Amino acid sequence: MAPVRVRASTSTFTSRVTLYEPTAASLNGSTSHSATSDVAIAPSPTRRRSNRLSGVKLEGDEEGELFKPNGEDDADEEKPTPKAKSPRKPKKHVEALDKPHPAPKRWEETYEVIRKQRQTIFAPVDGMGCEQGGRSAKKEGEDEPVESEKDKRLSIIVSLMLSSQTKDPVTHQATMNLRYQLPGGLTLEALEAATVEQIDQCICKVGFHNTKAKNLKLLAERLRTHHDGDVPGDLPSLLEIVGVGPKMAYLYLQATGQNIGIGVDTHVHRITNRLRWHQKETQTAEQTRLNLESWLPKHLWPSVNKMLVGFGQEICKPVGPRCDLCDVATAKLCPSRRVVVPSPKKKVKVEIEVKGEDGEPTVKVAMEEEEQKLVSAIKPEPTVPSAVAVNETVVKEEVVEATVA
Numbered sequence: 533m534a535p536v537r538v539r540a541s542t543s544t545f546t547s548r549v550t551l552y553e554p555t556a557a558s559l560n561g562s563t564s565h566s567a568t569s570d571v572a573i574a575p576s577p578t579r580r581r582s583n584r585l586s587g588v589k590l591e592g593d594e595e596g597e598l599f600k601p602n603g604e605d606d607a608d609e610e611k612p613t614p615k616a617k618s619p620r621k622p623k624k625h626v627e628a629l630d631k632p633h634p635a636p637k638r639w640e641e642t643y644e645v646i647r648k649q650r651q652t653i654f655a656p657v658d659g660m661g662c663e664q665g666g667r668s669a670k671k672e673g674e675d676e677p678v679e680s681e682k683d684k685r686l687s688i689i690v691s692l693m694l695s696s697q698t699k700d701p702v703t704h705q706a707t708m709n710l711r712y713q714l715p716g717g718l719t720l721e722a723l724e725a726a727t728v729e730q731i732d733q734c735i736c737k738v739g740f741h742n743t744k745a746k747n748l749k750l751l752a753e754r755l756r757t758h759h760d761g762d763v764p765g766d767l768p769s770l771l772e773i774v775g776v777g778p779k780m781a782y783l784y785l786q787a788t789g790q791n792i793g794i795g796v797d798t799h800v801h802r803i804t805n806r807l808r809w810h811q812k813e814t815q816t817a818e819q820t821r822l823n824l825e826s827w828l829p830k831h832l833w834p835s836v837n838k839m840l841v842g843f844g845q846e847i848c849k850p851v852g853p854r855c856d857l858c859d860v861a862t863a864k865l866c867p868s869r870r871v872v873v874p875s876p877k878k879k880v881k882v883e884i885e886v887k888g889e890d891g892e893p894t895v896k897v898a899m900e901e902e903e904q905k906l907v908s909a910i911k912p913e914p915t916v917p918s919a920v921a922v923n924e925t926v927v928k929e930e931v932v933e934a935t936v937a
């Protein structure tokens with residue numbers, strides 16, 4: 533077969549696209565082209581966007597670029613520089629109040645009552661707190677992997693990053709998943725090697741897991757490039773990590789032996805407000821931290837978080853605080869204590885019905901349950917009008933049918 537000669541030539545040209553409003557005719561289905569064979573494009577926002585992406589310049593479109601046929605490049609023309617990502621603007625961090633907040637009255641008594649009651653309670657935070665970094669329960673037949681101090685620090689910061697908007701057991705399980713499912717365990721190298729999707733699979737039960745999976749990849753990158761592969765041990769560097777806020781930074785520093793601030797989470801924030809430890813109700817965890825740090829003795833900073841978190845998980849719950857079980861209420865030290873009426877015992881009625889010979893024998897169980905909804909009220913204070921506790925009784929009947937073998 534004779535060889536085929538191909539002549540290569542280059543040419544530079546631009547294509548012009550005219551954008552104009554659709555005419556009545558075009559709206560009726562007929563198309564109308566200009567004499568210069570410009571391509572008519574209806575001015576829909578979607579179309580404009582897709583043309584911009586493909587590099588077609590529309591008249592009047594300042595941001596568009598000239599179309600390069602067949603990928604040809606115009607050497608004289610400057611390539612568009614990709615928009616630089618704006619660096620993360622660190623939030624202004626206030627380390628201490630200019631004017632200290634006064635210590636609340638009888639706080640020592642209250643603190644002592646809570647501390648003593650906490651000793652009798654085993655809360656989720658005691659077994660699955662972030663400072664444990666997903667360590668504790670051994671898998672059956674498996675030994676706990678031996679970790680370096682560097683890996684321990686990494687697992688603490690990872691666990692803290694996963695903990696926002698997530699309950700302790702879920703955070704703990706997610707950290708354990710990373711530890712056992714990433715090849716090599718929860719190490720910097722493993723986080724670097726894993727894809728965002730693999731990380732996301734391990735942590736899919738925690739709140740905002742998609743964002744957190746990306747943040748863990750960013751964490752690994754930052755530790756490698758800025759901190760020699762280790763978690764930094766100073767507040768400003770910790771706050772520069774995407775996904776780490778003051779609460780996590782202070783908790784991390786406390787967990788690694790630096791007592792420079794109180795880690796204030798939702799429990800500490802809520803309980804100190806219920807106890808009215810703030811002159812004015814605080815709106816953010818940061819306001820709470822600044823107030824507490826200005827009067828709470830420094831030797832109590834490392835323990836106050838865990839003490840109040842466990843107390844909040846079991847007694848002073850966000851919804852339905854168990855004031856009936858609370859020693860602070862008994863000691864009349866809490867202005868927010870509520871009257872809680874214990875619910876009555878459930879009544880259970882059981883009926884047994886046996887069917888005839890031809891059918892399968894059936895047991896019919898009817899349960900009558902009496903529930904008591906508690907509508908509690910804040911105990912009257914001098915300035916607050918008294919409120920009444922109301923009981924509402926709801927009778928439920930539930931029928932369960934079971935076949936007897």
Ligand code: SF4
Binds near residue numbers: 868
């Ligand atoms: S009395 Fe009630 S509101 Fe006050 S600390 Fe105890 S549980 Fe919380």
